[in-house]
Amino acid sequence: MAVQHCRLGVNIDHIGTLREARQQGYPDPLRALPLIKEAGASLVTVHVREDRRHMQEDDVRRLMGDHRLPVNLEIAPRQEMVDIAIAHSVDRCCLVPENRQELTTEGGLDVVSCDDMLVPIVRRLRDVGIHVSLFIEPSLEQVNAAHALSVDSVELHSGVFARTYRHDAHAFETIRACAAHAHSLGLACHAGHGLSYDSASLLARIPHIIELNIGHFLMGEAVFYGLRHVVEHMLCRLKEGRESGIRG
Ligand code: PXP
Numbered sequence: 739m740a741v742q743h744c745r746l747g748v749n750i751d752h753i754g755t756l757r758e759a760r761q762q763g764y765p766d767p768l769r770a771l772p773l774i775k776e777a778g779a780s781l782v783t784v785h786v787r788e789d790r791r792h793m794q795e796d797d798v799r800r801l802m803g804d805h806r807l808p809v810n811l812e813i814a815p816r817q818e819m820v821d822i823a824i825a826h827s828v829d830r831c832c833l834v835p836e837n838r839q840e841l842t843t844e845g846g847l848d849v850v851s852c853d854d855m856l857v858p859i860v861r862r863l864r865d866v867g868i869h870v871s872l873f874i875e876p877s878l879e880q881v882n883a884a885h886a887l888s889v890d891s892v893e894l895h896s897g898v899f900a901r902t903y904r905h906d907a908h909a910f911e912t913i914r915a916c917a918a919h920a921h922s923l924g925l926a927c928h929a930g931h932g933l934s935y936d937s938a939s940l941l942a943r944i945p946h947i948i949e950l951n952i953g954h955f956l957m958g959e960a961v962f963y964g965l966r967h968v969v970e971h972m973l974c975r976l977k978e979g980r981e982s983g984i985r986g
Contacts (some may be wrong), residue, residue: 740818740954742945742948742950743776744941744942744947744949745780745781745948745950745951746778746779746951746952746955747780747782747783747852747906747928747930747949747951747952747954748770748774748779748781748782748783748867748947748951748952748953749780749782749783749784749785749930749951749952749954749956750767750774750782750783750784750793750937750953750957751767751783751784751785751792751793751953752792752953752954752957753765753766753767753769753770753957754767754784754792754793754794754916755791755792756790756843758790758791758792761939765803767784767793767797768770768800768801768804769806770782771801771804771806771807772806774807775806775807779807779808780808780920781807781808781809781810781812781829781830781949782801782806782807782808782809782833783811783951783953784798784801784809784810784811784812785798785811785812785813786798786811786812786813786819786822787814787836788816788819788836789828790957795822795826795888798811798822798826798828799826799925800975802826802827804895808829808830808950809828809829809830810828810829810830810831810832810871810951811823811828811830811832812831812832812833812834812873813831813832813833814833814834814835814836814845814854815833815835815856815859816861817860817862820859820863820935823863823864823868824863824866824868824949825944827866827868828868829868829869829889830869830870830871831868831869831870831871832844832870832871832873832893832951833847833856833859833860833870833871833872833873834846834847834873835848835873835882842931842954843877844897845870845895846875846876846880846894846895847872847873847874847880847898848875848880849874849880849883849884849887850879850880850883850932851874856872856887857887858937860887860888860889864888864889864890864960867893867944868892869891871888871889871891871892871893871926871928872884872887872891872892872893873887873892873893873895874892874893874895875894875895875896876896876898876899876909876912876913876914876916877897877916878896878915878916878919878977879927880892880916881916881919881920881923882919882923884920884925885920885923885924885925889925890925890926891920891925891926891928892916892925892926892927892928892929893927893928893929893930893951894917894927894929894930894947895929895930895931895942896913896929896930896931896932896933896937897931897932898929898939899912899913899932899941900932900933900934901932903936903937906978910940912940913929913941913944913947914946915974916963917929917944917946917947918946920946921946926948926949927946927947927948927952928948928950929941929947929949929950929951930949930950930951930952931951932954932955933950933952933955934955935955937942937946938950938952950959
């Protein structure tokens with residue numbers, strides 16, 4: 739039987755964080771696209787936060803113009819953010835809770851208690867053909883509430899699992915049960931947050947999880963595995979410059 743591979747969405751927000759540290763356009767997160775595409779990623783994920791701390795609306799415009807990979811836009815469930823998704827006709831939209839003080843998305847959307855507020859937002863996105871996902875805590879109740887909203891997929895928040903899987907199987911079993919339940923309801927199931935090589939490969943064992951979205955760990959590892967190359971390249975350029983200075 740053919741095994742369906744687990745898709746990878748690469749979240750490039752942290753390159754935007756590095757750019758915004760200087761606010762002079764460098765490094766451009768879009769330079770990651772050919773690299774992640776050649777490496778086999780299925781989509782690029784970006785979160786345009788209300789405080790614009792990393793990705794900007796113009797990045798979304800350029801990503802959609804680039805057409806290299808489908809774009810998964812994470813946004814807070816607010817009409818002005820939905821306007822951005824619709825204006826740029828992104829491929830996918832993942833609705834996430836947002837709190838200005840947080841360092842990262844700390845939990846899933848509480849769909850059980852905020853479903854009325856989500857109805858017009860989900861409808862607007864789906865009416866224009868955008869695939870809608872809800873970033874939720876792994877609980878059967880949240881999956882049921884997401885299903886009632888007729889979204890296309892759920893993304894299970896894997897933060898607790900990522901912190902505890904080494905000494906406790908409970909979070910893994912919870913995610914496995916939620917993924918199976920989502921699948922039985924006809925919802926595509928994704929997962930993400932806090933994942934590393936080890937924790938992601940464990941989640942990839944769950945056949946009903948068809949996609950993982952990973953950012954922080956990949957960008958952290960890229961610093962180390964790419965750093966040697968850029969220091970070597972810089973030293974080459976310094977040598978070239980020095981030699982051409984000596985030649986006059
Ligand atoms: N999925 C969602 C919905 C997120 O908000 C984030 C963080 O922006 C991720 C996945 C990726 O999490 P991490 O950067 O910890 O891999």
